[in-house]
Amino acid sequence: MTDWLATILIVLPLAAALIVWLLPLNDRAAGSLALLAALAEVGVWINALTRFDFDQGLQFDQQETWFGDLGVSYHVGLFGFSLWLVGMTVVVMAAAIAYAFWTGRVAARAYFGLMLFLTGAIVGVFSAQDLLLFYVFFEAMLIPLYVLVGVWGGPGRLTATLKFVIYTMAGSLLMLAAIVAYGITEGTFDLVDGPTSSNEWFFLGFVAAFAVKAPLTPFHGWLPDAYRESSAEVSAVLSGVVSKAAAYGFLAIAIAKFPEPAHDLRPLILALAAVGLVYGSLVAFRAPDVRGVIAYSSLAQMSLITIGIFAMNDLGRSGAVLQMVNHGLLSAALFLVAGAIERRTATGDFARLGGMARGRPALATVLMALGVIALAVPGSTAFAGEFLILAGIFNTGWGWALVGASGIVLAALYTLRLISAVLHENVGAAVPDEALDLRPAELAVVVPLLGLLVALSVWPAAITEHLSF
Amino acid sequence: MPRPSVDWFALSPSLILLGVGAVCLLAAVLIPPGTRRPLSAGVAAAGFAGAGVAAGFLYAETPDATLEVAGTIVRDRYGALAQIIVAGAGLLAVGVSYGQRTRGSQMSEYYALLAAAGGGMAFLVQANDLMTLFLGLEWFSVCLYILCAIEIDVVSSLEAGLKYLIVGSFGSAVLLFGSALVYGSTGELQFGAIANAIQEQGLSDDGLMLAGLAMMLAGFSFKASAAPFHMWTPDVYEGAPTPVTAFMSAATKTVALVLMLRVLVTAFPGQEDLWTIAVAVIACISLAVGNLAAIVQRNLKRMLAYSSVSHAGFMLIAVAADNELGGRALLFYLIPYGAASLGAFGVVAARERELGQRVSLDNIAGMGWERPLLGVAMWVFMLAFAGLPLTGGFVGKFYVFAAAYDAGLWWLVMVGVIATAISLYYYLAVIRALYMRMPAELQLAPAGGSPPREAILQTTVAACVAVTVGTFFAVQPLIDVAEKAAAQLPF
8 A cells, every 4th residue: 555654744845835935925924834834744754753663664655657668766765764864854944944934034935935845855865765766856955955055145155055066966966877877787776676786886976975965074165165154044954954865875875775885995984984073073173153163063973973874783873873863953953053143143253252151041051951962971862872883883993983982072172162152251242231042932943952852862762772774 | 753652641740830931921911010920920839839739640640660752751750759849849939939029020021931940840850861851951941041130130130140151051061062972972862771772882981981971970060059060059049039049949959969860870870880989079079168168158148059069968978879768868858958948048038128138147137036937937947957856857867878878888977977067057157146146236127117028928938847847747758759759760
């Protein structure tokens, strides 16, 4: 029996996007409608979660022929681990849309339509079970992102979008070549039925796309600009959700379909990731502004997740998935708080920030709590994820685990620096006395994310014990 | 000499368009000036629609390819499908033309020439003989020479017409000379007979025949504006009236490439080692020249002209693949490409009429916010050109790459991939200009009330969007049609 749930998860936001674009709504109505659709999407996901059987493999499976002569089909479905990623996506997107609704955006219909379109595309990436369909969704993410950054971004947005698009498309097109080559060679593009391949070139084509998107060093040239020039909620989506599409690709395609090349080339990828982890952490420690810290910490965290994935064992994999969800929620929440700070001070420069804790208890508490989780204090969910990743990679080679552990130490450094530079020290030049604490609406966006992180800290096994690959 | 039997049904698409051209010419003298424009445009639109329907029936009623009219034309689904694409392009071109401020006295002649050019194209794609080939080619070329220069009081239009006439005649001459050499070598005119003669008389190393083949390839490349035979393209595309450019970019390219593939696989199957390499090289040069030159263009029509050179390169990849999948890929690619090309020039035409000057990246700044329909449409067309998903351009590119990989030309796939990455730069520059410029840079339409809203042009552009996006979703039915058409070529 065909189960439409995965399709509904993809189509619901896309349809809502069309409605928002086409109906002549005012800004407030467009925003409300978008938020409503995003929340409905969360509801659909909860329904999917309750109906999901974690002892089974692919579920909510649906397949329709797209072009039969080459064996391409519309094939969607969810595995246990992709279900969690979809959940993280819909929650973060709802938070981002709510944040944008509260702050207000010009040309609201275009804006919210694009955000909903993006939601559908990302969910599609995590549900596609056909390589070409996966590529379609992977590219479809780029189109709204290009406009979201390019129209509603900061002063340097044009350069930022150009870099972002050229980098990601260069990677993606290599993946397209690899997809064509794999599909024509094997006679099918299906991810479930398709055989594994031992061709290293095909594998490298996929790795190129994912290494740019994640990003891994040295393919991260687009990252600082894009994360700085986007509006806060778009940065949240970029670092929280979009980067996970790359990690998902490593896990579900690069390793699953090319086990031999993945094994042979593992040292190369682990080396890139290890360099990225240390380099990202160090730059995050030296970054002069709030977004810089979060952006480069994101680079470091994605490298750590990649290390977990390429441990190629169960420990590493479950750690990586848990950490993907953690980092998605965490980095989204951090970017939204960064946006809230920038709204009050019109800057993110540490030199002009400081002392914001005094008289602003909510901001201090939220940022502190996020920071504590980010630096992986034992007992936090980030600790659980990173511990599993390290345990997994330790079985592969203790040297890699050592690098990973050093990354965690560095995480403590840059996180504490972020907290102290914003909340403590002397009151910065850009911080007006009348700058308000987090408003209820902002709290309503950030606290649920924080709540989910706390819940996962209490019970990380909710994810790690409920995975099917 | 016995009279050959004539299959009028097979000729019906060409004849309908020719008849419509005659009606329009009569209208130019018999109808009062006030009603000439709507009447001629309506008749031309009906003619293209009728030709499309006739070609559709021809497609449906032709389960097997047959030679007609003493073997000078071939009746097959491959030609019929190309005729449908040409007819569709013509119909949309009429929609783009309608609001053009051509001098009223030439209005009927304009549509007459457009229909006649369409008739020549419909005739050309059925050619099975070097004579009909050249006849069809000149038939539509002469019409286009005049169409380019039809705005006789605009210097750039005259210049475009003259350039196209000179360079185009040179291209035709090269093709004709090549045909003559092939005939001289083999003693045959019909494509199939040429292939047999080459095989039976052991002419595969014959210098005369090979030189002829090379010159024919060059001649086709002229018409398809593939580099290094593209020199006329940017000037002519820029100078010609925009609706004419729109029609040329979609229809001329279609017939030139469709015919090129037909001639190569029908007449020169034994030389495929040679011509696949030659075509692959032309494809690479087109991709390189088209994309690199497009990057530096500010004038939108010139940019689109170079973009059309690069698309000729993509479609030549499908030709170079020399397999049935390649034929399918070529026919499929032409549909979204043609729609996007017509639509993009349609948007340019709309802006041109609004501003009364040439359209560049600078004076479309902010147009996306001013004109939501045209802006979103242009966006869709640029995505289609760049081969991004949710447009048929993506599927077309995918098929082209698949065909090339299937033929073992993996390096050509890589060239295509690199070219696509470069092309993003200038396609996205258009979107950037439409939506992302600072308000201070915006050059809004001149004051004086809201600009003319042309319902017909906007409908045409919307139709182009529908085709461009529709070809992404409805791949299966279209590819079935293309598959049956390509299957009738002797790969």
